[in-house]
Amino acid sequence: MTHPTRTARILILGGSLAGTLAAAALAPHAAEVLILERDRGLPNLAVPRPRLPQAAHAHMLWAGGADAIESLLPGTTDAWLKAGAHRIPIPSGMVSFSAAGWYRRWTETHYLIGASRDLIDWGVRTAALAIPNISVRTGITVTALTGNASRVSGVRVRDENHEESELTADLVIDATGRDSKAPQWLTAVGGPTIPETIVDAGVRYASRRYRAPEGAESDWPVIHIQADPREGRPGQVVSIISIEDGQWHVSLSGTRGGEPSADEALFEDFARNVRHPLAADFLARAEPISDVVVYSRTANRRRQYEKAAMPAGLVVIGDAATSLNPVYGHGMSAAALGAVALRDTAAKVHVTTARFAAQAQKAVARPAAAAWLLAVGQDRFYPGTIGKAPTVADKIAARYVHRLSHTAIGNFLVVRALTDVMTMKKPATVLGAPDVLLAAVRGLRRPLLEGPQLTPRERRILNGEPLRSEELTGN
Known part of the structure; x- marks a missing residue:
């Protein structure tokens, strides 16, 4: 469905990744898409933004998210790669120690983009x-919604000079992130109370x-040592991801009681x-080139706007609706798939109609819900987690996923299904397909690995002389 007469004005609250992708998704269906950004400016280069502290930590952009971005903004992948990002094949380009053991490095089925969040x-x-019809106003703080319980008609804003004004719109998209004030804004216009769930493992x-060591600047695998929630102790994780400029981005994480130090x-x-x-062992052979940066705002928080009687003209997306523990790397992909859902909804229902917002809110909630289940399905089992305790169904599901992870070590069909879900290419329902269920019953088709599968080049670097003394590296 196309709309040759585009008269709608859309306001995007926040120049975040989610907000920018939403602008791209809706631009074909509007005369004007205006992004309102609180920062005084958005950089023209791949440099840090002051209100994005999580950018200092390693990010995984899984294939599902990268493909979604490419469908919204063709050519973006090439731009990343030309700027130094890496296309890392999965699972062949991942050395991963799972709760079930070392994964084999099967032939490529998926990929991820290795790059800094800034890039x-x-x-x-x-x-x-x-x-052409997307623009940005910076230094703008949104202070309230305008309208009523039936329809949002715009926002009230304050500029850098503390002058307040109102901006009208046919549609408002809230992409203001974890600090979103949408629940309070809705209450102020007579709107609904939003159901909220929090699961906080204290990560x-x-x-x-x-x-990176010489010879490891490119074509380097992700090194990922996972936690095991079944151990009954804090979950501790370390990841090494190749990014631009011959660097490794290294992130440590620990749940409550096992947190890393600054x-x-x-x-x-x-x-x-x-x-x-x-x-x-690999880090001992690499040179640290930055300070250690810590970050603790990692609680899983889900606000279910799709279940509330929302006013027309408002959609809440990204972290403003569902924010996730970053250790699983699904935030960017969920935001990208949410933007695709916005685009697809706008292709069926005009953005100015009363029913657009409700349908769009339900559509963007689906990929967010998938990412939520992947995160809380692990986090609920760590000691000291705040939030709803695992139910019997949660425990059964967790045992089944562990069985699949164990089977995946020796079964390519299960590897592919798990990777479909992990990279957000397919929903978790694929794990219940008859052939996957049968494989889980049969179990391993190959023996467990005694150690990581490393290439001769990777072993050569591992066997090189450490740059730091054995005392510092703990040997």
Whole structure:
């Protein structure tokens, strides 16, 4: 369905990744798409933004999210790669120690983009702002919605000079992130109370950049040592991801009671004391080139706007609706798939109609709900987690997923199904397909691996002389 007469004005609250992608998704269906950004300016380069502290930590842009972005903004992937990002094949380009053991490096079925968050955002922002009817106003703080319980008609804003004004719109998209004030704004116009669920495992991040060892600057696998929620102790994780400029982005994370320190001297000690020391062995042969940065705002928070009697003219997306523990790397992909859902809804229902917002809210909630289940399905089982305790159904589902993870070590069909879900290419329902269920019953078709599968080049680097003393690296 196309709309040759585009008269709608759309306001996007927040120049986040979710907001920028939403602008790109809706631009074909509007005369004007205006992004309102609180920062004083959005960078033209791949550099940090002051209100994006999580950008200092390693990010995974899974295939489902990357493909979604490419469908919204063709050419973005090439722009990332030309700027130094890496296309890392999965599972062949991942050395992963799961709760069930070491994964085999099967032939490529999927991929992820290895890049800093700054570079990913730069690529999306550059492509989106090149669309003629998308513009940005910076230094703008949204203070309230205008309208009533039936329909939102715009927003009240305050500029850098503390002058207030009202902006009208046919549609308002809230992409203001974890700090969204939409629940309060809705109450103020007579709108509904929004159901909210929080699952907080108390995860803390500590991240640092390293200069990759000579020979490991490109075509390097993700090194990922996972936690095991069944152990009954805090979950500790370490990931090494290749990014631009010959660097490794390294993130440590630990749940409540097992958090990493901001102390540089303890960074590699933490990496060595997770379930396997492989990542620490590689880090001992790389050069740290940044300070350690910590981040603790990692609670899973789900506001179910799709279940409320929302006014027409307002849709809440991204972290403003569902914010996730970043350790699973699904936030960007969920935002991208949510933007695709916006686009697809706008192709069927005109954005100015009363029913558009309700249908769009339900559509964007689907990928967010999938990412939510992947996150809380693990986080609920760690000691000290705040929120709803695992139900019997949760425990059964967790046992089944562990059975699949165990089977995946020796069964390519199960590997592919799990990777479909992990990369957000397919919904979790594929894990209940008859052939996957049968494979789970049959179990391993190949034996467990005794250690990581490493290439000769990777072993050569691992066997190189450490740059730091054995005392510092914990040997």
